[in-house]
Amino acid sequence: MAIDPSFPIKITAFEWVPEFAQGQVRDLRVRWALEEVGQRYEVQYLALGEHKQPPHRARHPFGQVPTYQDNEVTLFESGSIVLHIAERFGGLLPDDxxxxxxxxxxxxxxxxxxxxxxxxxxxxxxxxxxxxxxxxxxxxxxxxxxxxxxxxxxxxxxxxxxxxxxxxxxxxxxxxxxxxxxxxxxxxxxxxxxxxxxxxxxRPGFKKALADQLSGFAQTPPPEASAWMEKQQQGE
The missing domain is CATH 1.20.1050.10 (Glutathione S-transferase Yfyf (Class Pi); Chain A, domain 2)
Structure with a gap:
């Protein structure tokens, strides 16, 4: 989704993940919440390993995705981000x-x-x-x-x-x-x-969020993917 210049929201997501993880990465939760409340957003895609580098760790100390940025706050943890979205925009929390x-x-x-x-x-x-x-x-x-x-x-x-x-x-x-x-x-x-x-x-919001997440993944694994997968399996 293109960014809304009147209210810029940016989230981070992985540029590539193994096929079994596609549709499960937690930026999906944030995308869905934004769809439900009708807010546009921009996605910054992180190359393999970029999530562990200092620029991203400044947003997320544990080197994961997603993160969320708007004109007031930078957040990590999908649950806290969804709560922020729900509290800031109408539609996901009751008034009562x-x-x-x-x-x-x-x-x-x-x-x-x-x-x-x-x-x-x-x-x-x-x-x-x-x-x-x-x-x-x-x-x-x-x-x-x-x-x-x-x-x-x-x-x-x-x-x-x-x-x-x-x-x-x-x-x-x-x-x-x-x-x-x-x-x-x-x-x-x-x-x-x-x-x-x-x-x-x-729900239409979920369908749109899932389609957008899936369409954003690079379908060809990066050259270093095999070595990265082996490290993950070894718990490194």
Missing amino acids: RAARARAIQWMFAALNTIEPPLMDYSIVTLFEAGKPWSEPRRPAVEARIHERLGELSQRLGDRQWLDGDGFTAGDLLMVTVLRIVEGKGLVERYDNLAAYMARGIA
Whole structure:
């Protein structure tokens, strides 16, 4: 999306990632939030390794993406960025004070309660799949996932969204978190959660954000990609 000269917003994203990561990098959450609130933005793409260099670390001390810059603030961490967007622009947080607090509560629940076991699944099945400890850990990881997803399913019940009929920033983050294991038979075990996730990814804002993220990736890996991938697999 082209930058809006009247209110410049810039985010950072990776120029290239392996195919399995495309559509999952966390700048997608920020792009979706900006689409939902109708704000244009510019993307600064980082070449492989550039995210660990001093210019980017000045924006993000841990050398990751995304970051967000507007005419007031520079932020890192996708959750904090989505909260900033939701608070600054209308559409992702209710006006009612109590409902607003509940929506923010669900943002924290998505990132702090649901995401960690789902990321553990990615570690044992993908990032460390070849390690001798990964397969023995998998049953315990899946048990933790189903404990959390079962609790989430029970709470969601037959609601359209987490706090009723209105889509909020809490739903935005929860849907992106559930997508970490989309198609793995985990979320799909719970009919209401599968339907909930499907409602989220059917929103026009999500579709536009995903299409823009995917179209921004370089399709040809850079020359140093093989060495970088090997280091990642070794945990370096």
